[in-house]
Amino acid sequence: MTEVLLAFWxxxxxxxYAVLSATLVRATPLLFVGLAVALAFRAGVLNIGAEGQLIVGAIGASAVALAIPAWPRPVVIVLMLVAGAVAGGLWAGIAAVLRRRFHVLEVISTLMLNFVAAALIGWVVRGPLQEPTRVYPMSESFSAAARWPFLVPGQRLHLGFVLGLVTAAVLWYVLQHTAAGFRVRAVGAGARAxxxxxxVPVARVASRAFLASGMLAGLAGASEVGGVTWALYEGISPGYGYTAIAVALLARLDPRWxxxxxxxxxxxEAGGAAMQRSAGVPAVAVQIVTAAVLLSVLALSRWRARDRDEASA
Amino acid sequence: MSASALALTDIHKTFGDTRALDGASCTIRRGSIHALLGENGAGKTTLMRIAFGMIAADQGQITRHGAPVHFRSERESIAAGIGMVHQHFMLIPAFTVAENIALGGRGRLDAVAAAETVRRIGAATGLAIDPQARIADLPVGAQQRTEIVRALAHDADVLILDEPTAVLTPTESDELYRWMRRFADGGGAVVLITHRVREALAVADDVTVLRRGRSVLQGVAKSLTEDAAVTAIVGDRLAPDVSAALMPTDGEVLFALEAAAVRDADGRQRLRPTQLLVRSGEILGVLGVEGSGQRELLRLLAGRLAPSEGRVQRPDVVGFVPEDRLHDAVIPAFSLTENTTLAEAGALRGRVDWSRETVRAQTIVSDHDVRASGVQATMRSLSGGNQQRFVVGRERQRSPRALVAENPTRGLDVRATARVLETIRAVALAGGAAVVYSTDLDEILSLTRRVVVCFDGFVREVSAPADAEDRTPYARALVGADA
Incomplete structure (x- = not known):
């Protein structure tokens, strides 16, 4: 048992190395998608499609990286970010339009679009963006210009992590200190009021928050292909978009948390992978622990909320 | 067998600190139609929910054919032959008539047998409905028939109908009344909960009037005059203090409705074309029972609803105090400061200056005597009276010249009520105009002598009687006695 926990630690x-090349590298996409989910939930939009928006963002960023391999590095990186955000935003936009025009529940549409996105990336890496030999279901490796800089020499932590921290700070500021952010919070906390x-134009505010949420998730995809894989793979996300829901809820939808x-x-995730390698414990064990922790925390917070409501009633 | 199909004696019921029923009694004879009359909140529905086993009485006795009974749930009262058709139908819109009727049974959902039952009851009673029709596709009258048929399918011999004609056209109402009479002639009993005095006296055999949770009149409909019933409904309360009531003025027109009307999403006319002027220095009192069009009238004036016909002229910013404050006026999870900002949320641009907003919130709190631990306290942590004083204060702060308030003192204690009414009066005295809807006639009469009454979507101005303390003309208009 001790051995297992040590391996995990x-x-x-x-x-x-564990911190800078494993933990924080895995935290980077979770940061973006976590913020994406937090923003949507704050606006009362149950966007559980961060996974699909991340995948489509990765496709968008990869398409740019592969299209302009010889452009100056800063330009390529900025355009990858833009492409990732736009692609993620468009993907969320489908669900946003369905919600606003046809009152389709976003819980269902975003979940469905996750599967569509998974199928889409499967086709992209075997079709338009497949590597030239046409053997592997992946894209060509990116040029040096499209590989994002590392933050610490010899470690895998990359630019995306810093961008994620900046994004969290900006999102917190917008929600707490701007009129637009206040409207988002008001719509989520009490749409009728x-x-x-x-x-407040409730439907418009919710739709815009939905799009912005998709854009944030798209950034996660751009950050993964630019900072970690340097190519587009089918399995670009091991379910980051779903973990994001836990990330956001545990943080009580506060960007700082x-x-x-x-x-x-x-x-x-990093510890679980290590545990599996050196102690032979399946990584699923970590997922079980994660899920148990999440359920307990949510039950506890519900319980507290109920006590509070009863106390005030 | 006793002649009483159902008797409730000396029923008491308290919700929180509201006394809903305070010694209410009602005896329903076999073979009769029994009208249960009273104002909003008099306890009519509560009493019948107790009879139907939906809620338990704190005290009192219920007998069925003379024998004491205790219903712990609707299931038990249904099994004992009581049926109730609620004001808001308890039907599943996506299901067919037959499926909805089969739902009440135990075990397998047998829609085929239920369809047969629907046809059988239809043939026997004339309440014909297509068992295969989906509820959502049926007009409201047919949905109501479905509810009645469902009760009959469970062999109900006492049928409680809560405001059944509120949703019906006059023809449909007549048809329902004729059916009720046949049902009673066949040995059943019908309880008709209503606020329409004239109709009640015309169709019922017996009448019970509830006022503030007590049965104040039990008698035979034939021997009752409309005036006697109305007096019993409104009561001989102490005359309201009308000394401070404001008079109509001929000042500048602040609000004007020109043939403004409102239709709901289903195309039903909620407010019929209305002409109305409200001038500077006036308080317009609005009366009306639930669903008479006053909700739409107030929202038109407050700019929260666009007219489907006609025109509305109103000041640019109108303060609005909606009835359901926790859903429509404030966000319970937000702080007082945030709830102050909420009123400007749609128009705000750029950065929010929280220090300025904090000062604005503090001004409301101190000017309007809101008791809170601070402006960072959540709205949820305040008592209802303090929440309401905050809302009224906020709306007055943003629009000093025009205030529309919907039942603004509901659920408030004496002190909070006085404070809220004082603020409303202050708006008019400062040259603005206020429009106030209240279910409390005395409250309206203490505010103003200019009163309109909503009934059935019509807005009628009631000219003030010579005797300022005379409430009869308002009371009559309110229950549709002159309509």
């Missing part, structure tokens, strides 16, 4: 925090007392929970889940 070593894999997650045990060394500089926002419309009746504040003349998303940084903490994203790193926490990054550590769980």
């Amino acid at each position: 070593d894999g997650a925090f045990g060394s500089v 926002a419309a009746s007392a504040g003349a 998303v940084i903490v929970t994203a790193i926490g889940f990054g550590a769980l």
